[in-house]
Amino acid sequence: MDNIDKIFDSFVSNNLFRDKSVLQSNYSPQVILHRSQQIEYLASILGPSLSGDRVSNIFLYGKTGTGKTLSARFLAERMETKANLAGTNLKFLYVNCKSKKISDTEYRIIAELIKSLGKTIPITGLPTDVVYSRFIDIIDDKKQVVILILDEIDQAVKKISDNFIYTLTRMNSELKNAQISIIGISNSLTFMDNLDPRVRSSLGEEEIVFPPYNALQLRDILKERAEIAFNDSVLDEGVIPKCAAYAAREHGDARRALDLLRVAGEIAVREGSKKINLSHMDEANSKIERDKMLDIIESEPTQFQLVLKAIMNLDDHEEKTIFTGDVFNVYQEICEKTKNEILTQRRVSDIIAEFDMLGIINARVISKGRQGRTREIKLMLSPNIKEKAKEILQKSLDL
DNA sequence: GTCAATTCACATGAAAGAGACCACGGTCTAGTG
């Protein structure tokens, strides 16, 4: 009882946060710091759309958390209001190709686009070309300029194929009244290189690079947001610089920096502390790291967890490096014990590759001469995460 | 000793099947006037 009261009290009387939403990633600030160059350039390219002209397709790229999405949406909003005043039909459609809902299929991306136009379409069940033509119909309904913002477009292309973009860029030729342009946003800098040349030239009519923020710029951003988010003088000296430094190490990811600050705040509130200090920061940093991993592990399907379990068992017992064959054997044992279906080696091999992508393990393809070719696997979880991960696996596999 | 062929133990690709899902459209049922 008392404890619960205490917990509640710490929330009620918490005078650290003024407005926490400012630190959430979907918050869009009034001003965007250190991006004026990019934004102005973008604006100058998009400008003609205000008078109803088609504008070049644009390709934005930069690492995560460099303000690509933010800048694009910021400008989209401003331009839409401007267009309203001027009486031009200008529409921005924003789609994140990576979000779970979309789950990276051509069909759903179009479906999402249609939905954001206010029309609906079955989530599945229609042939893809029908969806396209319906999309075209809707857009071509009246004279307007439509600008598609395709966020994380590299993900879409990886899962689907690049002729998806090609179709989109070619769509203009089928439109009679409307004009369509594309803003592609990508995290990967090399994304453009392995595209079909036709797509590359049509998508990349203009390119804007978003360089990572350096520690100083991050500091400015953090300071600005922190002033709104926190009450006065709750941040210890050095918290923001440290936060900026952490994030700068992670290739200048501003989103990460803001998360860090928010979590540090939350930890401080929970502790009932009056201030946020450096130790909160450190804790926040490891918590974010840990949560991310554990979340991934927990949400993984059963078979993936079984394979991971096999890898962890091997990692526990043996000092020597782990190979695919070993994993598969242990995996089979575990499956028999837990009465799970046993997948083929082929599939397990893919699963291991996916773990590699997730950063849970580090796998390297090596050739051992006569002993064949295999992956050399190393578990990349730090000890305390590993323990937690074990618990999660126990829970979700045994019962 | 040297060099090419062999061979291992998988990696990597392609294709195709199983099972789940979902809107659509038609049919059936029950409730309403």
Add this chain to the structure above:
DNA sequence: CTAGACCGTGGTCTCTTTCATGTGAATTGACGA
């Protein structure tokens, strides 16, 4: 007569399996010095 429940259809999606082909170096064995 109409709204809602219920089914079959046609399509997609994801997860797997099956079949095929690729691969890099340790090993082998033939060859020549």
